[in-house]
Amino acid sequence: MSEAVPAAPDETDRRIINALQGDFPLVAEPYREVAAGLGLAEAEVLRRLDAMLDRKVLTRFGPMFQIERTGGAFVLAAMRVPEVDFERVAAQVNAFPEVAHNYRREHALNMWFVLATATPEGIAVTTAAIEEVTGLRVFSFPKEREYFVEMKLRA
Amino acid sequence: MPELDALDRRLIVATQGGLPRVPRPYDVIGAGLGIAGDEVIARLRHMLDTGVIRRIGAVPNHYAIGYTANGMSVWDVADERIDELGATVGALAFVTHCYRRPRRLPDWPYNLFAMVHSQNRGEVTARVAEIATLLGDACRGHDILYSTAILKKTGLRIAG
Numbered sequence: 205m206s207e208a209v210p211a212a213p214d215e216t217d218r219r220i221i222n223a224l225q226g227d228f229p230l231v232a233e234p235y236r237e238v239a240a241g242l243g244l245a246e247a248e249v250l251r252r253l254d255a256m257l258d259r260k261v262l263t264r265f266g267p268m269f270q271i272e273r274t275g276g277a278f279v280l281a282a283m284r285v286p287e288v289d290f291e292r293v294a295a296q297v298n299a300f301p302e303v304a305h306n307y308r309r310e311h312a313l314n315m316w317f318v319l320a321t322a323t324p325e326g327i328a329v330t331t332a333a334i335e336e337v338t339g340l341r342v343f344s345f346p347k348e349r350e351y352f353v354e355m356k357l358r359a
Numbered sequence: 360m361p362e363l364d365a366l367d368r369r370l371i372v373a374t375q376g377g378l379p380r381v382p383r384p385y386d387v388i389g390a391g392l393g394i395a396g397d398e399v400i401a402r403l404r405h406m407l408d409t410g411v412i413r414r415i416g417a418v419p420n421h422y423a424i425g426y427t428a429n430g431m432s433v434w435d436v437a438d439e440r441i442d443e444l445g446a447t448v449g450a451l452a453f454v455t456h457c458y459r460r461p462r463r464l465p466d467w468p469y470n471l472f473a474m475v476h477s478q479n480r481g482e483v484t485a486r487v488a489e490i491a492t493l494l495g496d497a498c499r500g501h502d503i504l505y506s507t508a509i510l511k512k513t514g515l516r517i518a519g
Contacts, residue, residue: 213424221424224417230400230407233382250380253417257377261423266377267403268413274363274371280460280472298511306510309431311502313467316431317511343463345472349442351449351457 213261216244220252224265271320278304278320279327280345282313283338290314293338302330313343363411366392370402371411378415426476430483431504432490433469435462440497441471447493448473453486468500480505 213221219242229237235253239246256262271278285293290308297303297317306317321327331342363371369392378384385403386396406412421429436444441459448471449457456474473490477483487503 218424221417221419225419226414226416227407228378228415230385230404230415232385232396232400234384235380235382246382250382253380256417257380259423260420263418263420264377265380265417267374267406267415268418269371269375269406270410270413273409273411274368282467284466294510303511305512307506308508308510309504309506311504313504315510316504316506343467345460345463345467347458347460349445349459351445351459 211259211261213256216248217252217256217261220244220249221256221262224253276320276322277324277327278318280347281317281319281331281334282343282345283315283340284313285315285338285340293340296337297334300330300334302326319344363406366394367402367406367411370399371406374403421476425478428477428480428483429506430475430477430480430487431506432473432475432483432487432501433504434471434473434490434494434501435468435499436471436494437497437499438470444494444497445471448490451486451490451493453477454490469502475503 220238223238223242228234231237233246235249236246239249242249253262253265257265283293283297293315294306294308297315298306300319302319302321304318304320306315308314309316319327319330321330327344327346331344335342370388373388373391379387381387383396385399389396389399392399403412403415407415421427445457445459448454451473453475454473455476456472458472459470460472462468462470475483475486475490477486483503483505487501491498491501
């Protein structure tokens with residue numbers, strides 16, 4: 205894996221992560237409520253949250269928006285990139301601001317990315333532009349139905 | 360599509376990077392937008408109720424918490440059973456994302472995508488076998504696509 209693994213969270217960090225994967229309270233002093241539930245001081249929770257974000261144990265903390273509900277659109281897409289061209293194509297694809305995530309995967313379809321655009325029409329426009337620049341076909345896999353999405357992993 | 364006014368959009372832009380780690384975070388966000396913390400709370404609550412916000416919380420770096428194997432399992436499931444079976448697969452604790460997507464024949468025969476995060480590839484394989492058992496003869500084939508590099512990860516943003 206090409207990504208560096210940050211320092212492991214300790215037991216208290218893990219309790220905080222697990223507590224914060226539920227619904228963060230919508231009250232004036234939400235951290236105090238979370239801290240009370242964990243038997244910790246509010247300052248300790250704040251300090252550890254900051255530290256985990258700095259160390260990239262957490263990638264973010266806050267509201268998770270469903271961009272498609274705000275009028276935008278996103279779609280999963282994949283390409284079959286010849287190995288010799290992989291770096292060039294990755295750079296070309298990543299240069300599009302509409303490309304939010306891009307992963308290399310072990311398969312004939314070896315590049316998988318998510319396109320996010322302000323309007324549904326933007327998806328087709330961007331897909332065509334990527335095909336034009338790279339000279340490769342883009343397979344798109346729009347979500348037809350979502351069965352369950354939580355992205356909660358027990359720490 | 361839920362109605363979002365200009366202030367909602369400014370609130371999204373102000374919070375999509377994260378919530379401030381201060382005792383009264385909603386007051387701080389409100390101060391930046393010229394509204395009271397209570398108004399921030401009410402608008403976030405409304406966006407949660409309408410699904411604009413999925414949830415408010417922490418997103419762990421899955422490598423940091425030990426989930427170093429990330430396998431995208433893909434399945435060719437009979438169309439007449441996919442919704443029933445997709446819901447069953449999606450409910451499994453180790454499946455973090457589960458979607459129905461179109462096949463792209465002849466290049467791509469799979470119509471069900473289930474993301475499996477585990478400590479190692481052996482565990483991913485075991486969990487995928489569990490899914491295979493669950494799908495039984497409604498499934499005509501499957502594959503696991505492991506990620507070997509993150510090429511880009513900026514998250515989904517709306518323009519400010």
